[in-house]
Amino acid sequence: MTTEQKTFISFGDLLALEFRCKAYRSSVTRPLKDWRQAPAVCGNCRAQWFTDGSEEHHLLEASVNMVKRMATADEGAKYVLRVEIKIGEQVKVHGSYSAT
Numbered sequence: 001m002t003t004e005q006k007t008f009i010s011f012g013d014l015l016a017l018e019f020r021c022k023a024y025r026s027s028v029t030r031p032l033k034d035w036r037q038a039p040a041v042c043g044n045c046r047a048q049w050f051t052d053g054s055e056e057h058h059l060l061e062a063s064v065n066m067v068k069r070m071a072t073a074d075e076g077a078k079y080v081l082r083v084e085i086k087i088g089e090q091v092k093v094h095g096s097y098s099a100t
Contacts, residue, residue: 008082011070023047032071035064 020027021042028039038060041048050056074080 005087007085007087009085010074010080010082011067012072012074014067014071017064019049021045021047021049032064032068035068037061038064 024045
């Protein structure tokens with residue numbers, strides 16, 4: 001017998017985004033409901049994560065706005081849209097993948 005564990009979340013389950021500095025390993029969390037703008041630099045080491053107005057900045061802001069809209073989009077719909085997330089490391093067992 002093969003078992004498989006999958007984890008799905010709906011957009012309404014997303015509460016915040018965490019920005020983690022790869023160099024300093026510090027993080028800042030921004031709640032989606034109070035979203036203002038993504039931090040452009042690390043608050044500790046001042047490493048620049050992106051430039052304000054850059055393509056990456058616009059893409060990030062557009063993605064956040066999409067997530068916020070999707071969180072309420074299925075309220076009147078006849079479907080629920082969910083996203084599969086990876087929990088742990090995926091290991092192939094008997095022809096399928098399982099989390100460890």
